[in-house]
Each structure stands twice: as C-alpha cells, then as structure tokens.
Amino acid sequence: xxxxxxxxxxxxxxxxxxxxxxxxxxxxxxxxLAFTFSLTNQRLASPNPTKYVGFENYRDLLGLAYFTLEPExxxxxxxxxxxxxxxxxxxxxxxxxxxxxxxxxxGKREWFSWQSGENRKVVLASDVVFMKALVNTxxxxxxxxxxxAGLALILALLINQKLRGISLFRAVYxxxxxxxxVVVSLLWRFIYSPGDGLxxxxxxxxxxxxxxxxxxxxxxxxxxxxxxxxxxxxGVGFHMVIWLSGLQTISPTLYEAAQxxxxxxxxxxxxxxxxxxxxxxxxxxxxxxxxxxxxxxQIEVMTQGGPLDSTQVLVFQAFERxxxxxxxxxxxxxxxxxxxxxxxVSLLQxxxxxxxx
Amino acid sequence: MNKTLILSxxxxxxxxxxxxxxxxxxxxxxxxGSANAExxxxxxxxxxxxxxxxxxxxxIETFPQLAYNDAVGAAALAGKLPDILDVDxxxxxxxxxxxxxxxxxxDESTLEGYLPGPIGRWNGEVYSVGLWDAAVALTTRRSTLxxxxxxxPTLETPWxxxxxxxxxxxxxxxxxxxxxxxxxxxxxGEWYPYAFSPFLQSFGGDIVDRDSYQSAEGILNGDEALAxxxxxxxxxxxxxxxxxxxxxxxxxTGLLEGKYAMSWNGNWAALPVVEAFGDDVLFLxxxxxxxxxxxxxxxxxxxxxxxxxxxxGARAFIEFALQDKWFAAFSDGTGLIPVTASxxxxxxNYKPGGPLEVFYGLSKEQALLRPVxxxxxxxxxVFEKALADIANGADVADTLDxxxxxxxxxxENNGGYGH
Numbered sequence: 093x094x095x096x097x098x099x100x101x102x103x104x105x106x107x108x109x110x111x112x113x114x115x116x117x118x119x120x121x122x123x124x125l126a127f128t129f130s131l132t133n134q135r136l137a138s139p140n141p142t143k144y145v146g147f148e149n150y151r152d153l154l155g156l157a158y159f160t161l162e163p164e165x166x167x168x169x170x171x172x173x174x175x176x177x178x179x180x181x182x183x184x185x186x187x188x189x190x191x192x193x194x195x196x197x198x199g200k201r202e203w204f205s206w207q208s209g210e211n212r213k214v215v216l217a218s219d220v221v222f223m224k225a226l227v228n229t230x231x232x233x234x235x236x237x238x239x240x241a242g243l244a245l246i247l248a249l250l251i252n253q254k255l256r257g258i259s260l261f262r263a264v265y266x267x268x269x270x271x272x273x274v275v276v277s278l279l280w281r282f283i284y285s286p287g288d289g290l291x292x293x294x295x296x297x298x299x300x301x302x303x304x305x306x307x308x309x310x311x312x313x314x315x316x317x318x319x320x321x322x323x324x325x326x327g328v329g330f331h332m333v334i335w336l337s338g339l340q341t342i343s344p345t346l347y348e349a350a351q352x353x354x355x356x357x358x359x360x361x362x363x364x365x366x367x368x369x370x371x372x373x374x375x376x377x378x379x380x381x382x383x384x385x386x387x388x389x390q391i392e393v394m395t396q397g398g399p400l401d402s403t404q405v406l407v408f409q410a411f412e413r414x415x416x417x418x419x420x421x422x423x424x425x426x427x428x429x430x431x432x433x434x435x436x437v438s439l440l441q442x443x444x445x446x447x448x449x
Numbered sequence: 450m451n452k453t454l455i456l457s458x459x460x461x462x463x464x465x466x467x468x469x470x471x472x473x474x475x476x477x478x479x480x481x482g483s484a485n486a487e488x489x490x491x492x493x494x495x496x497x498x499x500x501x502x503x504x505x506x507x508x509i510e511t512f513p514q515l516a517y518n519d520a521v522g523a524a525a526l527a528g529k530l531p532d533i534l535d536v537d538x539x540x541x542x543x544x545x546x547x548x549x550x551x552x553x554x555x556d557e558s559t560l561e562g563y564l565p566g567p568i569g570r571w572n573g574e575v576y577s578v579g580l581w582d583a584a585v586a587l588t589t590r591r592s593t594l595x596x597x598x599x600x601x602p603t604l605e606t607p608w609x610x611x612x613x614x615x616x617x618x619x620x621x622x623x624x625x626x627x628x629x630x631x632x633x634x635x636x637x638g639e640w641y642p643y644a645f646s647p648f649l650q651s652f653g654g655d656i657v658d659r660d661s662y663q664s665a666e667g668i669l670n671g672d673e674a675l676a677x678x679x680x681x682x683x684x685x686x687x688x689x690x691x692x693x694x695x696x697x698x699x700x701x702t703g704l705l706e707g708k709y710a711m712s713w714n715g716n717w718a719a720l721p722v723v724e725a726f727g728d729d730v731l732f733l734x735x736x737x738x739x740x741x742x743x744x745x746x747x748x749x750x751x752x753x754x755x756x757x758x759x760x761x762g763a764r765a766f767i768e769f770a771l772q773d774k775w776f777a778a779f780s781d782g783t784g785l786i787p788v789t790a791s792x793x794x795x796x797x798n799y800k801p802g803g804p805l806e807v808f809y810g811l812s813k814e815q816a817l818l819r820p821v822x823x824x825x826x827x828x829x830x831v832f833e834k835a836l837a838d839i840a841n842g843a844d845v846a847d848t849l850d851x852x853x854x855x856x857x858x859x860x861e862n863n864g865g866y867g868h
Contacts, residue, residue: 133862137547139865175652199854201847220851285696302824310694312841381601398834399693399841415519417827419858 155218248335277393285306338372486782538747546823566746577752581785584641644732647743678845
C-alpha cells in the first residue's frame, strides 16, 4: 500500500491538486454526466421533467434491419421492367411507413443495398445519418493515422540534418499547427472553392487547361477526401516534431557503429533508427488515432456534414444534436459510443504494440 | 464621538441614496459590432428612456449575434437572465415555453396597424414586439427582363410557376449569365427556412401542421410538398441556381458583377443594389406557386424575461420603444422595414416613392410567420438539411419522409411542446 504516491508526498499532491480538480470538474464529471444523460430524455431547455428511458437512445441510434425487396410483378407473375430494362421495385416507403405487416421496419431508412438475382437486398438503419457518420469517422481515422504518421516521419528525417537554414524548414513545416484550425479551415474553403478557386486554377494551369474544375466540397465523392487531405496537412507538423524528438534521443554512437560496419542508408534506418523510434511510434499512433476520432472543427466550418451526409462525423453529430437540436440525451449517447470506440481501439493498439518478451 | 458621526452620516447617505436611486433593469442585446447603425440606435433608445423618467435605469449588455442564444440558454440554466431580452421572432415560442420569458402584458390596442411580423404571439398572448421587420424579394434589373421579353410581375399578379420556370430557362439559354438566379445557398442556417419555406407554403405544403403543431406527416411529405421538392431539385439539375457550395463572396456581389440575373435577397441587402443600378433595379414579389405569393416574416424583437423581478419596468421600456419615431429611426439607420404605415411615411426609403417602398407592401401582403411553436428550432434544422440534401440530388420523397419522421419524433419526445 505504501507506494511512492502516498508516502510523505504531501507537497507533490498539493501541487497536482489544481490540475486534478480542473480535470475532475471539466472532464471526469462531464463524462459521468454524459453517461447518465444517455439513459434519459434530457433536453437542453424544456419545462418537461427528465425521465429515465433505459437504452432507448442507444436503440434509436444503433437499430438495424435487413429486408429483401422483391420486384414488382404483373398479373402473369413476370417481373416488371422499365423501358431501359431495369427491374422495377416497389418503393421502400410502402414498407417502412405505417405498414402493419412490417413493424420491424417502421421508421427505418435505407442505408445501403445490393442486387441479388432479381431481388434487391436492403440494409435499413434507424438512424442512417449516425451510421454514415460512424463509417466516415472510421474512414477518416484509417486513412489519416498511417498517412499522417508516415509523412511526419519523412519530414522529420528530412529536417534531422545539419544543414544551413534547416530551422527555416522546421518553422515552415510546423506553421500550420500554430494557426487556429478554424482559420485554416476557412482558408481551405477558399482553396477548394468551386469554379475559379485556388486549387482548380492551379490544377488547370499545371495541366494547360486539360483539368476540368471540380466542386471539391460540394461533390459527395470528393468532399471527405478534401477534408482528409487538408487535415493531414494541418496536423503533420505537430507529429513531425514528436518524431524529431524521438530521432534525437537515438545515440550518435549507434550511427557511427553502423557506418563502420558499412551499413547502407536503408539498413541504418531499418536496424538503428526504426527500433530506436519504437516508443515514439506507439505514442504517435495512439495520439493521431484519438485526434482523428475527434474530428469536428473542419466539418463545422467547411461542410456542416454535407453534401448528402458525405462528411458527417460522430463529434459533429453529437454537437448538432445536443446543442443545435437541444437533444442533450441524443448527443450524450453519441459521445458515450464514441468513447467506447476510442477506448477499445486504444486498448487494442496497446496490446498489439506491447513488448513481446 | 467622531466615529458615530461618520457612521450616522454614512447611514443617512445610504438611506437618501436608496430613496433616490432608480431601479436597475438589465437588457441583453444581440447585435454587438453590427455593421450598420442598429447598435448605436439601441444605445440611444436606452439613454433616452433613462432620461425620460426617474423610476428605472436600463443597463444594456451587448453580445455578438453568434453567441447570443447560447448566452441566454446558459443564463437561464444559471437563473441569471436579464429583465429585458432581445429575441429572434421564430425562437420566441421556444423561450416562452421553456419559461425564459413571460407575457408582455401590454395593451394590445397599441399594436393596431402593425405589420404582422413584428408581433410575437404564443398561446394567445403577446410575448415580444419588434421595432422593425425584414422582407425578401427577387432582386433584378428592368433592363434584364426587357431584354429577354419577360413580363414584369406585380404585387397583384406575380409570376406563376410556369412563368417563373420559363423566365429562368430563357435567361439560362441566353448564356449571358453564370446562373439565372441566386438563392443564397451560401448562407447556411436560419436563411434556409426563412427564405425557402415560403416557397413550400406557396405550393400548399408546410414544415408542420399549423392547426395542431403535433405532426408533419402529410404536410412536409404530402403531394404538394413532393411537388415543391421536385421543383426545388429541378432548379439545381437544370443549372438555374448555384448549389450548396456557392462561394459566399459570390452571394454578396454576384448580382452586382453580372454573374447572376436575379437574386432572392433581403431588404437589408437592397441599398447597395439601388446604388449600383439606380432606377433600373426591380424588387419583385415571390412567384405564386399555387397558393399565393408568400415570404417569411419576423425579425429580432424585445420581450420580458421569465425571472424578471420588475416586469412593470421592462414593460415601460418596451412601451417607450414602440413609437413611430423609433421605428423610423431604426429603418433609416438599418434599411429595415418600419412596422407601421405612419412610420413608413417618415422614413427615407419606405415613404411613398422611396427606393424600398415595395418591401413594405411585400411585408404587409405576403408575410407568413414561420411555424409558431417551441419545436421550430429543431424543425428549422431538419428543414435546412432536407433542402440541402434535395439540392444535392437526394431522393425527394425519401428525404421529406425522413424529415417528417424526425420532426414527429422530436414533437413526441417533447410531449407535444405544450400546444
């Protein structure tokens, strides 16, 4: 019991107490509040009393159903086809709206579907927007974590040299991190502006006019990609600095030894640098993952989740519901789900990167 | 001895002080740093009220508009609301329902002859009154319409749906403009329900059933609403209007620069157009899509907070503000519409023959309040997203179904919002 933390360490605890108090008041307490709210129908402003609703909020978000849509048939039982040969299906809304034969589909909407012979298989969700936000968030993390970490490492290796004016490059690479993300997002909105925006102009100049201008943020197929690219650019400098600090802890004697042994550049990186960066790599991976899950400001400023939900993400949805639509319980539920996801991913990463003895 | 003297002097001083002191009333105002004269005029209004009587002193505190509603919500939770609140018209029922506000309790005969927009009613009682209203019109140039042989509509005979569509098609086909019409898709937020829900209402649909305010089923996704949705989508698929990714700078200057032939815009943006085009400018009424031309109504208004200990003082201030003199002053300072005809005559822009006179008529004849319900805050967001999604190519019926479902679910979760 008498660990280092408790044994005659009053001064230490005293100095830590302001920080602990703040963290308790603004992080730990809200977390427990969010969990409690997610089990109620708590509103932001309402004269109605708050009621305990159990796991209804979770059911409303996570409810899924699977349905086989059969084609329309004429009196003879043949499949009805439109003029260009496509099979005609009845509208899904006939099944999902006030149809007593399909109570499990009530209020659900199509999430995605695929063709299977003459039938169409449909997956329906109670909350399609949430599902899209979940998929977009995971996509964002899966792309950003490795790409941002990799780019940051390359930049760190480039600037970890003794050259004239190298600190200028360090400053340039680090600059986007210092600028507020809201300002960066606003600037990138101009860069991505449709028609004669900066990026469109640049690309048509480079291709001598062969490039057709894109509506980067207004097109569902490019919007999320545009935000990913911009986010990587903005965050890469920060992780570059962490890599750099890791690089500088590697003892120069190891490099000298490698040189004497006649190792190539790649071998030096593979057998000296990379093993020396092990702990840094773990740190960076976990930090980027957590930051990427928290994606919010870029979405709020640049797309508001549009077009067609192609950039909806979990934190933006939690904010939009809790604050915009005054549904604190709904927003809290999303926060709790996000917490569970981030916690599991971090634990998994810790386990995968553990020291193997 | 000396000490007692000082003490008694102090007590006497504080006693006379409190006998003479006026009761302080706090006023929260949303327009900190507003570009026009509105903020200065509100300050002037407060100063003149304080000088005009000796019972009350109004102390003003201004907030930036973006933070204002949040500040009121937070203050209500903390029990620290001011006495007098500034409130956006469509938000008022929500605040009244949540007990942020109490009925004004002023004599309703004083409100006779007012435009319909500036009077905020909830549950049969007046909760807020505005000193101005805003209106929206199709802004364009006479020369443009004459060039393409398009009839110039009037308040009595606005364009029909077919006329409007063919006007857009004609202008589009000429290739003289990037887009025939600018709807202001760059302005996210309240602009969508304010500016576009009147189109839906002119088609015969609405955001929510206004008889009971309990359901949107068949109203937001009925046949009329579907017809509206299909037409709305066609504007974008036909290339008549710029989409949701419109550059906000183009929204501000596109009409003036000749990128757009027409612009659906508010009277607050009208003066620069008058300056640029002079007599050539036209402010046209909304097309009649089948159920008469409609435009949105209600701007910022004053009301009394639910926790005010001196509602009679707050009432005195609001009654002091409700004078033609102030309506005219605000209109001259901001370009907004004065709320009475007599005040309009005294203004520069809305007097007979004034450059913006037409807006007074628009506001009087066509103004329709946004749904008067505490659920409007949520309904506005749902409507905004539905219109953006349809503009971006989402299936019309599915999108409107989903919007109606979400609105109904929200009404249910809030126990019917007290209707």
